[in-house]
Amino acid sequence: MNVNKDLQNERNKCSFNVRELTEFIDGGKNRTLERKHIEKLILAQKDELFGGTPEDYLSHKEKYERAIQTNVIILKIVQDFMRDANGGDLTNYRDVLTTLLNFVVSREGTPFALHFMMFLPVFLSQADEEQQMEWLPRAWNCNIIGSYAQTELGHGTFIRGLETTATYDAATKEFVLHSPTVTSYKWWPGALGHTANYCVVVAQLHTKGQCHGIHSFIVQVRDEETHMPLAGIRVGEIGAKMGLNMINNGFIGFNHVRIPRRHLLMKHAQVLEDGTYVKSRNSKLNYGAMVFVRVVIVFDSVNYLSKAVTIATRFAAVRRQSQLKANEPECQIIDFLTQQHKLFIGIATCHALKMTATKLWDTFNEVQQQLRGGNLERLPELHALACCLKAVSTADTAALAEGGRRACGGHGYMRSSGLPQTCAVLDAACTFEGDNTVLLLQTARFLVKVWRGLDTLKLTPTVAYLRTTLTEGFNDKWENTVEGIIKGFQTVSMRKISECVSCMAKRIMSGMSQEEAWNMTSVQLVAAAESHCRVIIISYFHEEFVKVSSSFSPALRRVMKLLVELYTLYWALDKLQDLLKYTSISKTNTEQLQERYEDTLNALRPDAVGLVDAFDIMDEILQSTLGAYDGRVYERLMEEALKSPLNAEPVNRSFHQYLKPLMQGKL
Numbered sequence: 001m002n003v004n005k006d007l008q009n010e011r012n013k014c015s016f017n018v019r020e021l022t023e024f025i026d027g028g029k030n031r032t033l034e035r036k037h038i039e040k041l042i043l044a045q046k047d048e049l050f051g052g053t054p055e056d057y058l059s060h061k062e063k064y065e066r067a068i069q070t071n072v073i074i075l076k077i078v079q080d081f082m083r084d085a086n087g088g089d090l091t092n093y094r095d096v097l098t099t100l101l102n103f104v105v106s107r108e109g110t111p112f113a114l115h116f117m118m119f120l121p122v123f124l125s126q127a128d129e130e131q132q133m134e135w136l137p138r139a140w141n142c143n144i145i146g147s148y149a150q151t152e153l154g155h156g157t158f159i160r161g162l163e164t165t166a167t168y169d170a171a172t173k174e175f176v177l178h179s180p181t182v183t184s185y186k187w188w189p190g191a192l193g194h195t196a197n198y199c200v201v202v203a204q205l206h207t208k209g210q211c212h213g214i215h216s217f218i219v220q221v222r223d224e225e226t227h228m229p230l231a232g233i234r235v236g237e238i239g240a241k242m243g244l245n246m247i248n249n250g251f252i253g254f255n256h257v258r259i260p261r262r263h264l265l266m267k268h269a270q271v272l273e274d275g276t277y278v279k280s281r282n283s284k285l286n287y288g289a290m291v292f293v294r295v296v297i298v299f300d301s302v303n304y305l306s307k308a309v310t311i312a313t314r315f316a317a318v319r320r321q322s323q324l325k326a327n328e329p330e331c332q333i334i335d336f337l338t339q340q341h342k343l344f345i346g347i348a349t350c351h352a353l354k355m356t357a358t359k360l361w362d363t364f365n366e367v368q369q370q371l372r373g374g375n376l377e378r379l380p381e382l383h384a385l386a387c388c389l390k391a392v393s394t395a396d397t398a399a400l401a402e403g404g405r406r407a408c409g410g411h412g413y414m415r416s417s418g419l420p421q422t423c424a425v426l427d428a429a430c431t432f433e434g435d436n437t438v439l440l441l442q443t444a445r446f447l448v449k450v451w452r453g454l455d456t457l458k459l460t461p462t463v464a465y466l467r468t469t470l471t472e473g474f475n476d477k478w479e480n481t482v483e484g485i486i487k488g489f490q491t492v493s494m495r496k497i498s499e500c501v502s503c504m505a506k507r508i509m510s511g512m513s514q515e516e517a518w519n520m521t522s523v524q525l526v527a528a529a530e531s532h533c534r535v536i537i538i539s540y541f542h543e544e545f546v547k548v549s550s551s552f553s554p555a556l557r558r559v560m561k562l563l564v565e566l567y568t569l570y571w572a573l574d575k576l577q578d579l580l581k582y583t584s585i586s587k588t589n590t591e592q593l594q595e596r597y598e599d600t601l602n603a604l605r606p607d608a609v610g611l612v613d614a615f616d617i618m619d620e621i622l623q624s625t626l627g628a629y630d631g632r633v634y635e636r637l638m639e640e641a642l643k644s645p646l647n648a649e650p651v652n653r654s655f656h657q658y659l660k661p662l663m664q665g666k667l
């Protein structure tokens with residue numbers, strides 16, 4: 001391979017074994033081999049998958065058709081792996097999902113995303129055994145393709161306000177689905193436009209004249225042979241979006257559509273034949289799939305950020321611009337400290353979030369096991385954790401990917417760089433599966449409850465620090481170590497929660513209702529939830545590093561330790577205002593932190609390309625002129641430009657029709 005000289009030099013001076021890090025990131029040697037095996041199969045179909053007119057020059061309709069064609073190929077390739085791993089519960093299912101998401105070869109998503117990301121998880125978490133046996137095999141094999149229709153034109157966040165109704169008719173043992181208003185039309189469900197033929201619909205359940213709140217129903221949308229919409233159903237696609245144009249988001253409305261009683265997913269709540277409603281042990285169990293998907297999103301946001309930092313870091317090694325010293329050749333832009341500041345935090349964030357997501361995943365599994373035994377004690381903690389980690393991980397990765405895009409100068413604005421599409425996915429993730437502000441407020445709600453019960457409650461592990469930080473002398477003396485900074489963040493979080501509670505109490509004393517006081521305090525509540533989440537991420541990153549690093553070679557241990565330090569220092573400096581307000585940090589401490597941060601950037605500089613190479617994203621998945629492994633940035637930019645349909649002819653017909661008359665004053 002003809003590799004750019006600067007990029008090759010970077011690889012030559014890398015201080016650690018890149019393959020060792022890749023295997024750690026993948027979760028072991030076998031995982032890496034498995035991934036490579038799938039990649040080989042994908043590459044064997046390279047022409048069909050990646051040939052033809054570039055995605056960007058296709059029409060909306062052609063893009064969709066291409067997405068179906070290529071994703072069917074990918075699905076077939078990954079299917080063997082999926083069959084082995086389909087174990088029948090959510091705990092085994094994450095591997096299937098992350099494998100699939102790793103191989104999304106389109107930069108604008110896949111129309112199968114919702115089938116695997118929501119439709120199947122909802123069945124696993126909400127259908128009873130008999131229903132799972134009936135539906136899951138067909139869904140696994142993609143004999144049916146599903147969507148998840150919760151959001152309506154009028155309501156996304158406030159799901160208790162959904163308007164679609166499902167009214168039980170005991171005479172026929174059926175539910176009647178109806179969309180009473182335009183705002184009750186489902187709007188957004190991925191794959192629903194023209195891909196899915198089945199759909200989980202979330203609707204208000206009515207039986208015996210009473211409404212029992214929202215429940216999930218399986219509904220056939222299109223005929224299995226002709227794919228025509230069924231009677232009473234109005235379905236279509238919602239149109240072009242900022243990005244993710246291939247996930248085929250749709251709308252749907254129901255005109256008194258009848259479905260059998262057993263199409264209500266009955267794991268937690270049931271309607272008996274005579275219409276009697278049997279309540280779930282906890283109504284929030286109906287929201288189980290949302291928790292699962294939020295956990296998956298944390299993992300996937302890391303995937304997308306890994307792509308963005310790989311592109312931006314390789315480009316920064318290839319790109320030469322300006323002089324660091326007079327009379328010297330132009331330097332690689334990666335030598336500018338400001339560039340390192342923009343990029344290296346992205347690399348560190350990938351590792352911090354991946355390790356945190358793995359911990360969150362372990363918590364998810366523990367709680368699922370407890371739920372199966374009827375113990376619901378840790379459900380609120382899991383929900384609070386998943387909410388804040390989804391919110392902070394998507395917000396951080398979106399901001400850092402956008403930072404990486406801008407760090408590529410003008411070339412980062414080219415769609416052929418792959419960066420705008422990556423940023424658009426991460427931007428969407430800040431909204432889907434729960435708007436980030438709303439999710440942080442859910443975490444705040446949990447924290448406030450914990451704070452109010454601090455003296456009596458048995459504290460679950462992720463909030464145990466709230467009590468510790470109150471002990472006398474805790475963090476009285478600031479320490480400029482990673483452990484010291486973590487203690488500082490714990491103090492910040494505890495004080496912010498405490499302030500929120502006092503603030504609300506004061507407002508209630510002055511005559512406000514509980515709800516008004518909550519709303520008036522909500523800016524602070526969001527900030528408190530974010531601070532809590534920073535405690536979780538930084539301490540998990542540090543603890544997990546300490547745990548796993550004994551298995552690393554000394555060279556890898558050194559570079560990973562630098563990443564943990566960089567991550568901690570970056571956030572300490574970013575949140576200096578909080579640390580100065582709530583802890584005993586001094587001006588001298590902050591100056592030392594700044595200096596150490598700059599030294600850490602410098603220490604990581606020689607390994608930056610090795611660190612992104614270790615993500616090991618093959619060029620065909622990365623799809624970037626700026627980020628390809630060989631660093632032939634300029635050649636690739638030119639090659640891609642020449643694929644523009646406008647370049648197929650030297651003179652465009654509009655010249656003769658419009659420009660020439662204008663220029664020659666003949667209009």
Ligand SMILES: CCCCCCCCCCCCCCCCCC(=O)SCCNC(=O)CCNC(=O)[C@H](O)C(C)(C)COP(=O)(O)OP(=O)(O)OC[C@H]1O[C@@H](n2cnc3c(N)ncnc32)[C@H](O)[C@@H]1OP(=O)(O)O
Nearest residue numbers: 109110113150157158159284287300301383429432433434
């Ligand atoms: C980054 C890359 C991403 C992937 C890319 C992949 C490749 C490309 C493909 C892209 C694919 C795109 C896929 C997109 C998928 C998106 C699908 C969706 O958006 S689907 C639509 C997603 N839509 C949304 O996410 C909607 C967001 N809205 C909501 O989740 C809810 O309405 C709510 C939580 C905000 C409020 O609910 P409400 O019923 O009004 O609740 P109240 O306020 O009255 O009470 C709160 C009480 O309930 C408790 N609790 C709540 N939830 C849970 C839970 N899950 N569990 C347990 N407990 C829970 C809570 O603790 C509290 O307890 P307490 O204090 O009372 O004891």
Ligand SMILES: Cc1cc2nc3c(=O)[nH]c(=O)nc-3n(C[C@H](O)[C@H](O)[C@H](O)COP(=O)(O)OP(=O)(O)OC[C@H]3O[C@@H](n4cnc5c(N)ncnc54)[C@H](O)[C@@H]3O)c2cc1C
Nearest residue numbers: 148149150151155156157188189190428432433434435437
């Ligand atoms: C790409 C994409 C794919 C999607 N896929 C699906 C899908 O497959 N299936 C599906 O059902 N849905 C899907 N959605 C919908 C998504 O889940 C919703 O957009 C999301 O839950 C937010 O709801 P909303 O759009 O109604 O925003 P709103 O709830 O109207 O929010 C608008 C603003 O109001 C604020 N706000 C709302 N409530 C509160 C509150 N209580 N306190 C403070 N602020 C508040 C929010 O913070 C936000 O700033 C998708 C969305 C996108 C963008």
